[in-house]
Amino acid sequence: MFEHRQHEMERLMKEDEDFLRIFNRHQELDKRVTAAETGTAPMEDLALTQLKKEKLWAKDQLARMMDSQSA
Known part of the structure; x- marks a missing residue:
């Protein structure tokens, strides 16, 4: 997911708790x-x-x- 924006995604996971929470939820749903x-x-x-x-x-x-952070 978002392979072309990996660096941006990693930065947001470190800096934004909401982003990390939603990312983890997406990963959990993907596995299910x-x-x-x-x-x-x-x-x-x-x-x-x-x-x-x-x-x-x-x-x-x-x-x-991610779009709002890069704008």
Whole structure:
């Protein structure tokens, strides 16, 4: 995620507690979505859809935070 902005992301993780919290939540959701999709942690389709929406929300928040820092 955001490979082309790695340095900026690392800086924000050190300096911004909210950014770090959202980043960690995104990572947690990513693991849960992957586990559900590979079948290691089966879940209902509706629950998986909700996880994906929350993961996308977190990614969007991170992108907005990075954009506002670089502006």
